[in-house]
Amino acid sequence: MSKTIILSNRLPVQLRISEGRIEAIPSVGGLATGMKSVHQDGESLWIGWSGLTREETPGDLEGDIDKALAGHGCLKVSLSREEVDGFYFGFSNRTLWPLFHYFMEYSEFELANWEVYEAVNRKFADAVVEEAGEEDVVWVHDYQLLLVPEMVRQQRPGLSIGFFLHIPFPSFEIFRTLPWRKEILRGLLGADLIGFHTYDYERHFLSSVRRLLGLEVNFNEIHLEGRVAKVDSFPMGIDYKKFREAALRHAAMEEGEESDLQRRLNLHKASTPEAKFFLSIDRLDYTKGIAKRLKAFEYFLQKYPHYREKVRLIILAVPSRSKVPQYRRLKKEIDELVGRINGELSTVSWTPIWYFYRSLEFENLIDLYTSCDIAWLTPIRDGMNLVAKEYIATRTDQSGVLILSEMAGAANELHEALLINPNNFEQIAQALDQAINMPPEEQAARNAPMQKRLERYDVEKWAQDFMDSLLAQKKQDAPYVAS
Ligand code: ADQ
DSSP states (O other), X not given: OOOEEEEEEEOSEEEEEETTEEEEEXXXXXXXXXXXXXXXXXXXXXXXXXXXXXXXXXXXXXXXXXXXXXXXXXXXXXXXXXXXXXXXXIIIIIIIHHHHTTOGGGOOOOHHHHHHHHHHHHHHHHHHHHHOOTTOEXXXXXXXXXXXXXXXXXXXXXXXXXXXXXXXXXXXXXXXXXXXXXXHHHHXXXXXXXXXXXXXXXXXXXXXXXXXXXXOEETTEEEETTEEEEEEEOXXXXXHHHHHHHHHHHHTOOTTOSOHHHHHHHHHHHHSTTOEEEEEEEESOGGGTHHHHHXXXXXXHHHOGGGTTTEEEEEEEEOOOTTSHHHHHHHHHHHHHHHHHHHHHOBTTBOSEEEEESOOOHHHHHHHHHHOSEEEEOOSSBSOOHHHHHHHHHOTTSOOEEEEETXXXXXGTOTTSEEEOTTOHHHHHHHHHHHHTOOHHHHHHHHHHHHHHHHHTOHHHHHHHHHHHHHHHHHHHSOOOOO
């Protein structure tokens, strides 16, 4: 019987070691949720890094760790601190991440990091080669593992290999600046199916393949020696049911059952019933446009001073990659901006910005999604942006307004939202004004079709679609055998 092998930088579980005991706790992140149907319902193995470097792993617990992971269908790739630095913090997050998000000035081209990236990709590929049976299907995820498809293909030409990129693929003019551009394209072309969130990313990739490798591209198929690699878009969805049901549960809560956060939100709402809450939730990342959003908020309050004391911005930033200098600088910039704006504009009874720098429990996320009148998400560049979709899914009474950057992949599917250019403060101020004054019927008329779309193409459907397409591609590729 064939199995599916899933590969990602991180495993979908987190290890907790206390008093010599190991626990593997399932993660709740988008990918872990998205792949649930593939990973849990069938025969499958998930290969990735456990989050602990070799130096951090107590030698005598190695066997217990492997056992705990195996209990969740996982197998770890062991990485040293040096490997994590060069591969993850180095090439993945200081070269590829900024470049693929059009932050060219942040992108570093360090040969040493590239070499570690290659070596770690080889480790992942070797793990697949060791584990895969002849009929197995391999699904590789994201920018940390761009070289794996070809590395696996070289050793196991008969395997079915798929790859999905969760971040944008940049235009040819950006991508061509990468010294290892051809190696990366060849790495990806080891796959039978290469998936992106949007048609634009797909187009950019095909253009780079054509112009850098001179390969024949026929519509969305690339003709290689003896086989065809197909490229397609699969916009990732969310677990719509989970968010909707959580919001319904939330609405049915009796007094006294709420979380502390919800109680505080309710208190503020009761004290100024006409006040509007704006919400933004992101990983603390320069691509998410958090600093610009704060400046746009200040601009909005200057342009429309009558909204002072009537609106409040809740910013939730999740700590991320704090080992990379740009992230540390950004954290400082955001801290200062929040301090300055609050310092300048606050009154005795009003603080314009509530800023949380932490990760929240799922139920608290639902508190925020369901309590805020306007979700305001302004990435400078974002592969998809699941937060926008989650906000819409939780608006069970169809109220609420989504203001979304047109630079997020999600803008393609959520076109009833108020779409803005994150660099255009004038347009943003107008959108905020429009959102505050939007009649409930218009809110519902915009939200209903988005909800329908998100319900229909949820994350399970996304994963299934990709798998079906990969299997179909393989069948088409199978050598002809005369009967
Ligand atoms: P991310 O850049 O991490 O993902 P996003 O798509 O918004 O961005 O997903 C973030 C996830 O984290 C959401 O599911 C959200 O609920 C959760 N989350 C956010 N803040 C949280 C908090 N404070 N506490 C707990 N959970 C929180 C990358 C790409 C995106 C792409 C996804 C999926 O950068 O563009 O949409 O992968 O492909």
